[in-house]
Amino acid sequence: MPEPKKAKGTLTIYDVATRAGVSIASVSRVLNGLGTPRAETRERVLKAVHELSFVRDGSARALSNGLKEVVGVVFRRGDEALFEDEYESFLYIDVINRGIETESQRRGFDVLMSSVAFNDENALQRLTAMAGKTDGLVLHDRMLSAVGIARVASIVPVVTLAGSPTPESMNVRCDNESGMRALVRHLVVDHHYRSVAYLSGRGDSPDNRARARIFEAEVAAAGADMQTGPAWHGNYSAAGGAAVVASLLDAGTALPRAIVCASDQTAIGAMHALAQRGIRVPQDVAITGFDDVPVARHLRPPLTTVRQPMQELGAKAFEVLYSRINGADGAREIVLPVQLVVRESCGCPRSASTVASRGSLVGKEG
């Protein structure tokens, strides 16, 4: 096999210079819009560039400029096994990535994407190699341990998503606390529901634990009753939500007036299980979700939930990284406001949904 070394036909700035009858410096200046070249020089360079359809080599520019104009994004890849059912739960990753990508285009950056499997041993090694090809890294939720983060952060700036800042890295997240708080208040204060429960997500998720904490605090503050315990532990999936409700019902437990689900997926499962037993939502039991996935509005009844600005989250992550790459030393943590989206599954009448889903902004930007 022939050596993969330099492709034969690679054009360089020298070829352009020769053809235009100028020096490489002039070519470079024209291409970068620097200096004040004579109109004629400019045109000759442009003409040569066009005729040869010359494109500057990115690595050479990067080496010379000390700027690659590339950021890396690292995210989880679902195993093949759970592809079918769990796919939807990975969807939000793509939405966030889209946000990163769109924003980076505005700055002339490109995005290097790398997924890591759940059981990927040498992820760290791959990531460090990848870091060497970028100006900065965006790490999705819980991609790396704290020491892993410190390691890559010593190579390039790092911003994590939905985590927390470390001495070396920055973080961007949504203000889920406020979202949960608004949700619970809506149920126990606005609707006067006196008994509620939190159908949780995976127990090992810090996000889930934070939500549970807020939930409990708010319910207690309002003096409402609360059902808790292992019977209420879900896992963020629809199947998990359905299983929890089904087994509660099988055990003869009296359901609370309202169930706050850890995610929309969970809510979908719960609603499904309730429907099977003929229990009406929201008349008998109110249900709420979290995330506002696209189908949430099309459920019967339409799901009351909390919308996280995923695309904006990605955009913000890039923005923060970008300013850091440029040497600015901004906030180490950004918190984006979330929005309580009131539809009908909480017991609100249909007319209310449109109104409330607009205005009611909840949260703060930090």
Next chain:
Amino acid sequence: MPEPKKAKGTLTIYDVATRAGVSIASVSRVLNGLGTPRAETRERVLKAVHELSFVRDGSARALSNGLKEVVGVVFRRGDEALFEDEYESFLYIDVINRGIETESQRRGFDVLMSSVAFNDENALQRLTAMAGKTDGLVLHDRMLSAVGIARVASIVPVVTLAGSPTPESMNVRCDNESGMRALVRHLVVDHHYRSVAYLSGRGDSPDNRARARIFEAEVAAAGADMQTGPAWHGNYSAAGGAAVVASLLDAGTALPRAIVCASDQTAIGAMHALAQRGIRVPQDVAITGFDDVPVARHLRPPLTTVRQPMQELGAKAFEVLYSRINGADGAREIVLPVQLVVRESCGCPRSASTVASRGSLVGKEG
């Protein structure tokens, strides 16, 4: 604002060499596993690398090696406007990309992603700049005109997806012709349906035109009746499929025994419209889809369709590109086999579905 020029703390191979008390050549050799360094030299280098947590700069390596170990992927981005409803139809893009990414990891490559909006004027400019940062490009369906392709292909190797090869570029696609052929035969030969129709996709899609052509040829060959005309023009979306069926019904048209839909989305819409009029599937009208999206199996009745190996399509695209990058001069077109997935919407009994969805491979690899 401080110059974005060279970050202060950047470690280089010189730092490692100094710390290890060897020359940069030795460091490089150890890092690349070349030559036969003495064990002691090796260890000292490795120790220094580890202590400094040194990572080689990607651009410098790329410049020196003539190989960036990066491929670019370009795909359509939905406008914000049609995000909600059309999102699902963009899903397959992410599946393909996942295939590209996974395969490229195996070769130590990373993937540079760039989306282009529908109305993006200077897409070509962005893409050429991006090409300069990569060793090769994968272009999703109809991203660029033929001249656009020629332009970028003069910079780096290019493989297109679901298109056709050009003198400068390669192509990877699924054998939809065979899929359509198998589907139509299943309906007119196995089921003996004597009247059929093709509910088309967007008229400007070559893919759609090819499917229509095969459809007509097969139906004619089997001597069955065929309904055609503008009334049968859909647009790949569920709404489009529903609209076509509804207006047909409104016009009092007698529906054919079977309707072949251009996509699963279309089939979903069509089935919805039929259900609203109380027309039973498959007893009154058989319906088939195309694509085998994840929900297809969960519809009522489960949808008979043609599965395209999306992930594999991506993987193959990378593979082809990779060997081309390495100078190999392989096939300019790869055609992947598709699979007829027989479920119940065609009129087959439930039991048949499992069996047929396994074995029946249709198509050839070219």
Next chain:
DNA sequence: TAGGGTCCTGTAAGCGCTTACCGGTAAGCG
């Protein structure tokens, strides 16, 4: 006409890495 600006353009250094080439050292052999 000489001196001093202004503009523009070219020369060359250097970005961090790989690697061809060469020189030094040690081992093997007559």
Next chain:
DNA sequence: CGCTTACCGGTAAGCGCTTACAGGACCCTA
């Protein structure tokens, strides 16, 4: 004991680009 051979490791060139610096051409003024 001197010379060949093998083996390592260092020096330096070069990848394609940007840009500091310097030089040339031209115009203006005294």
